[in-house]
Amino acid sequence: MENLMTMPPVAHATVAETSATTTAVEGTNGELRERNGNGNGIFKPNLEEPQLLKPQVTGGSSDEALSSGTATPLPEDAPPSAVSISVARRVRRRLFPTIAYESRVSHFDPASQHHDFRGFFSLFWVGLVIMLITTVLRNLKENGSIMRTNIFSLFAHGPFELGIADLAMVASTGFVLPLQQMYAKGGIKMGDKVIRWDKEGHWIQHALQAVWLAIWVYLPFFFNWQWTRQVFFTLHALTLLMKIHSYSFYSGHLSECHQKLKSLDLLTPEKETTEQSELRETLAFELTSPDGRVTYPNNLTRENFVDYMLCPTLCYELSYPRVPTIRIEKLLEKSSAVFGCVFLLTVVSEEYILPVMQDAHIQLAASTGYYESFLILLESISLLLFPYMITFLLVFLVIFEYVLGFFAELTRFGDRHFYSDWWNCSDWLEFSRMWNVPVHRFLQRHVYSISRPRHGRPVAYLVTFLISALAHELVMFCLTKKLRGYGFVCQMLQLPIVAIQRIPLVKAQRRLNNVLFWVSMIWGLSMISSLYVLL
Template structure:
């Protein structure tokens, strides 16, 4: 039976261990988030036929298929929550808060992926890097008698225990969000004016700002090396996004629950339509409260409102309902999951594949080894020599010539460094944490190497961060300031983050990274004109040229100027 572009492909049918994995198709579908097709009479399985387990009256999945009976005299809110749990398991519904579509998927470079044709180039890439490492070590043995230089290696051991303690304390300090949210949801918090829609959101935002400022300044006060400082700064930014997503999503759910409970007494409760949080694609048209109030059929409207609110409180897979997620186990699991967007529930694998986990851990150390060799042998000497030469010249032309020479000599090393950083983060570190937590959605990046403009690159090279910005920055600001300004604000916040990282590396605030990031917007506007739009090869060449040149140029400017 032929498949359509909306149907997921189950590959690897010769391997029974991977029959359950949904993998990307060789050609991008029109909507890659569509995993199942909804028919008129219910949920259809991936092959287009109705789920056999449902037709036989048998429930599948990790639950028993039965739910606790609801007493007849229970309040309407309890009945609607029970109904919502059953309904969410049966069909996908539009949710009021923008959710991230998680599914069991493999990465592009995975041997079981439909993109496995890249494996040959992938292997060639590693062989080339191995040759580079071996020849470099042989040259060092000839020149110095030792296989490697030790300038950067020594930086890894300076105050390493202090870094570990500080990082542990930083992670632990994010857990304040859980008791704070419990306070916002409680009657005590309501009496204190600290419900989420009141003072709770402001208090949480103030705590996040103070928390971020404190931990960014810790490496400067402790006089750490740039390697330790970059690690802690990047981890600080990641945890800030995690903490923000956790607190704001649960805050939204607390207000949703409050409205649903209030509808148990419909005479005094608000009949305003449920607030539908805008998605990244479009802003749905929601009828106004006045239009709903004028409807002659009050009971169906009230039932629909209760149903919408109850569905919002239920996880996409129907196994967890707010506030059952407000536990320490759930929070710790979320901290370790390789995602920046909090959800009540994530798809999981059957268990840890220890061989895969061991491979990814070894790969992390192997890539760090190659990154160190590249920096030690091909980047640091160029920087030192160029800095010494700049001290002896006075004219602008000589300075520009030295900078141009340094930039040209760093083009290839920084291209290799960029690719290695991408691999160690998105393929190995995130993959290892996904294996540890049995996190099934390994779609951390897409084919960003085929990007034709910077917007496409920002969407596909770092999907966890893109999902966070789309959900918590772009979608949150677009209804108030419009699409162009929402895009500008998203890039502006991202540019500030990049500038903070560069300032930690070089201990200089120059703004080069900020300017380069913001300059992507006019470049995208130019690339989407009728004269350039559609010329994919040309735009991809321009993308790669600007990427390679930009990395080398920014580093040279930050270090030498």
């Protein structure tokens, strides 16, 4: 993902760089941007007008974050690095290009200011209830039973095996913590050689992550799991991979800043130049959380790591905004909604998707020509348009509103901005930023922002879309056990489509573009699923 061959730019700040006035702030849709807009990838301290990135932490005490600790007065003989970090805690400035987390609720939360479409949200659920009642009555009439059970029966096969494997996979992510603890102490000692993060360390992390992913992706194939368990396990594996990548590469960056700051302590205050003093301050800011409560390497604890793994975010930070308390009624509401959505997803798949796929498979096997096969495929795609639209909306709700909302409530995670109003999108680039904010933030921070300074914006876009498309293709491969590339090709085709949509004459037609977005989304889901299953 990231190729950190050298120490991050801020740790190599020159005299000109450390006196410039550039900071990294977050764009309107969660994307990172440079304040000077020069696109050179160097994020420099703003020593004249500090821009405070202030997560709104409520609930009071300074030790609210799990790894915050207490504010201990510094002794008179404290080294200059400790003095700089103490100042950084009070100033609360943030210089590393990062995510500006803040306390906010999701769009569909009752407390949200976006309440003018709550009626449509209610109408959606009323429509699903009507669909469910109709399905039950039809099954009672035709089969004498309430529901078909082909897919429902899959959930009863090996749930304990899945649970044990998933717990083992989660526990295996802990290998990154001792590695980062060693990097914080100067590196991994192997005889006379010391492995530092900016040398071999990040390459070792890449290799370990690749081996880790290969093991857990192969496991469902080894046990020959059915598709429902395999797709859940694969999605969870990719989620954990992004989490440990962000934890390792951000902590590795901080370890280099920490070593650089400690090396400045070898200088006496009298011999320290102005440039070295400014660099000391810059590095101290890097090592301090946005709210000034946590300082590297005090964050490298088991409690902090477990808290991060439970938080509904893919980008590691030293601390996050928190709400005052855990609301038990919200936990019950979110968990109940998860089971409700999974139930409805199963009903839609069982009653409206699986029968169409089975009939189309039989007809294709008996077809005598390409034209007949084409008509059968086209008919199956059209019959699946509405079921897949419902499936798409339910998947969105169960993941971004209920699952992430549950873990946000459990960890008191304050920033519930897991999605934006993607339903108003007019092009695919907007959709990629607004549909899945946690993944967008991860790709923006750990892929795009690393590629752009070296290769420019077009290549950075290409690399970001390429990695996303490969991840989606991996999920489809695990789901269908077919390596076809349909999803990969369709996702990569979004790049030229976006280029066309960004032409001023085309871009001005926002309503038309929104209609085309919805048509392509609904048709694309049905078409890709039919191609993977039937061909």
